Amino acid sequence: MNIKILGNGGAINDGLPYNSFVINETLLCETPPDIMLSLHRNSIDLASIHTIYISHLHGDHLFGLPFLILSAFFSNDETGTEFSFEIIGPKGLEKMCENLVVSAFTSNHPCIKWMKEFCTFLEINETSKPKLVNGFETTIFKLDHLIDTYGLFLAREGNSIDFAYVADTRWCESLHRMLTHKPQVVLIDLNGTDSDPVPVHLSIKDLQEKAIPITGEKTTYFGTHLKKEFHSTISCVRCAKPGDEINL
Ligand SMILES: [Zn+2]
Numbered sequence: 034m035n036i037k038i039l040g041n042g043g044a045i046n047d048g049l050p051y052n053s054f055v056i057n058e059t060l061l062c063e064t065p066p067d068i069m070l071s072l073h074r075n076s077i078d079l080a081s082i083h084t085i086y087i088s089h090l091h092g093d094h095l096f097g098l099p100f101l102i103l104s105a106f107f108s109n110d111e112t113g114t115e116f117s118f119e120i121i122g123p124k125g126l127e128k129m130c131e132n133l134v135v136s137a138f139t140s141n142h143p144c145i146k147w148m149k150e151f152c153t154f155l156e157i158n159e160t161s162k163p164k165l166v167n168g169f170e171t172t173i174f175k176l177d178h179l180i181d182t183y184g185l186f187l188a189r190e191g192n193s194i195d196f197a198y199v200a201d202t203r204w205c206e207s208l209h210r211m212l213t214h215k216p217q218v219v220l221i222d223l224n225g226t227d228s229d230p231v232p233v234h235l236s237i238k239d240l241q242e243k244a245i246p247i248t249g250e251k252t253t254y255f256g257t258h259l260k261k262e263f264h265s266t267i268s269c270v271r272c273a274k275p276g277d278e279i280n281l
């Protein structure tokens with residue numbers, strides 16, 4: 034499995050490209066406002082993307098979708114390439130996507146019709162088992178964020194977890210449970226700081242005090258969804274950076 038980091042920034046950040054990544058060049062996770070820039074900068078061909086996973090319906094994870102749809106619509110026309118996407122995310126996803134694309138380009142724009150014809154929507158919850166990456170089973174787990182938010186993990190059939198994505202969340206029971214399986218690599222929201230009056234996101238302190246005691250040295254954490262990049266002094270914690278590739 035190849036995981037390519039496109040962006041590592043949270044909703045408010047110091048000029049970082051927003052949080053998104055691609056697995057095996059076919060699964061795109063999150064479509065933040067700058068998604069088209071990030072795809073181009075990292076030489077990901079939109080035609081190779083078949084599945085799009087949206088963890089939750091906040092703008093820093095979704096508001097780039099109209100431009101992705103527009104780009105696919107015009108590329109289809111110009112190159113004859115058959116683009117189509119399965120778009121996966123929480124309840125309300127389809128309506129929200131349609132509203133966004135209509136708001137961006139008006140309901141008269143032919144890309145709306147294209148989206149309805151060439152995009153399928155799958156709305157998930159913690160019981161869903163969507164097929165995201167060939168050869169891997171997907172498990173969805175609910176996170177503790179301001180709105181319905183889902184993380185995912187991928188495992189080769191019957192085996193331990195290779196990769197987990199922990200989107201926006203504070204520390205919660207389902208995250209604890211997932212970590213007891215000691216995934217090889219976890220890409221994790223580290224937007225929080227030790228001084229947050231009320232925790233909304235995870236912080237390095239959460240990793241040190243809660244996560245690493247569960248996983249030991251078995252798991253490597255890549256922090257993403259950041260306010261700013263960080264230098265880690267903990268051997269199993271790294272700062273995810275745009276262009277990084279993780280091979281498992
Ligand atoms: Zn976010």
Ligand SMILES: [Zn+2]
Nearest residue numbers: 089091178201
């Ligand atoms: Zn959020």
